[in-house]
Amino acid sequence: MSRPTVAFFELASCEGCQLQVANLGEELLAILDRIDLVEFRELLTERPDGPLDIAFVEGSVVNAECEARLHAIRQRSELLIAYGSCATIGGVNAMANGRPISEIQAEVYGDQAERFAAARVRPLHQLVPVDYFIHGCPIYPDELIKVLKAALAHLPYNIPDYAVCVECLLNENVCMYEKKVTCLGPVTRAGCNAWCINNGNVCYGCRGLVSNPNRAGAEAVLSRYHLDSRLIANKMLMYNGALEPTDE
Ligand code: SF4
Numbered sequence: 001m002s003r004p005t006v007a008f009f010e011l012a013s014c015e016g017c018q019l020q021v022a023n024l025g026e027e028l029l030a031i032l033d034r035i036d037l038v039e040f041r042e043l044l045t046e047r048p049d050g051p052l053d054i055a056f057v058e059g060s061v062v063n064a065e066c067e068a069r070l071h072a073i074r075q076r077s078e079l080l081i082a083y084g085s086c087a088t089i090g091g092v093n094a095m096a097n098g099r100p101i102s103e104i105q106a107e108v109y110g111d112q113a114e115r116f117a118a119a120r121v122r123p124l125h126q127l128v129p130v131d132y133f134i135h136g137c138p139i140y141p142d143e144l145i146k147v148l149k150a151a152l153a154h155l156p157y158n159i160p161d162y163a164v165c166v167e168c169l170l171n172e173n174v175c176m177y178e179k180k181v182t183c184l185g186p187v188t189r190a191g192c193n194a195w196c197i198n199n200g201n202v203c204y205g206c207r208g209l210v211s212n213p214n215r216a217g218a219e220a221v222l223s224r225y226h227l228d229s230r231l232i233a234n235k236m237l238m239y240n241g242a243l244e245p246t247d248e
């Protein structure tokens with residue numbers, strides 16, 4: 001029996017999520033026994049254009065070229081998996097949506113701005129149907145494997161819809177708020193096993209918000225520790241603050 005054809009693509013991104021896959025090591029070798037990997041810019045030079053069983057797409061749509069490429073990928077793929085925050089929620093790219101695009105273009109490209117087409121940043125599901133989402137910046141490797149297994153078996157993958165705090169407490173971390181440091185764990189969807197907090201950092205919300213974030217609870221925690229709510233608002237801007245357009 002032939003193995004399913006799988007390809008990895010990148011739109012506007014740093015390709016850090018693709019690098020996470022390339023760095024899987026032995027797990028990647030085990031995966032390669034089960035699939036026919038036909039395109040992967042960081043590992044292969046081939047660029048075939050035939051039909052695909054599974055397309056992994058990283059990065060956001062930031063202009064008409066990305067949009068056309070995404071539609072072409074969707075057309076040739078039975079399943080499409082958006083992976084990484086840039087693809088699933090707009091991620092760091094979507095910070096640009098908080099200001100008029102023309103203003104940002106002028107700031108970056110000066111009098112050459114007209115040569116570089118740009119539009120409002122969009123995650124993939126705003127343009128094409130997406131079958132699976134792997135959140136995170138970069139993706140959490142264990143979750144990538146779970147999603148790939150689900151896709152190969154044509155089973156659903158249920159993204160946790162509870163806060164990172166749950167995983168953080170299961171890992172017995174001391175809460176950052178006890179150290180008077182703000183953290184977005186209470187409003188961010190879990191699934192990364194509280195990766196950043198386990199490694200001494202705070203949560204910046206790269207997996208996006210839980211579907212029903214407890215705003216009142218978050219405000220109560222800030223007030224209990226006498227912390228300024230602007231500290232939270234600033235952290236929100238990195239991944240979650242600018243998905244709504246201001247112009248164009
Ligand atoms: S989600 Fe993060 S690591 Fe992945 S491509 Fe985007 S910026 Fe890079």
Ligand code: SF4
Nearest residue numbers: 165168175176183185
């Ligand atoms: S607020 Fe941050 S550090 Fe505290 S429990 Fe939640 S995720 Fe962990």
Ligand code: SF4
Nearest residue numbers: 192196203204205206
């Ligand atoms: S702890 Fe927060 S910022 Fe870190 S990977 Fe998990 S969701 Fe992303």
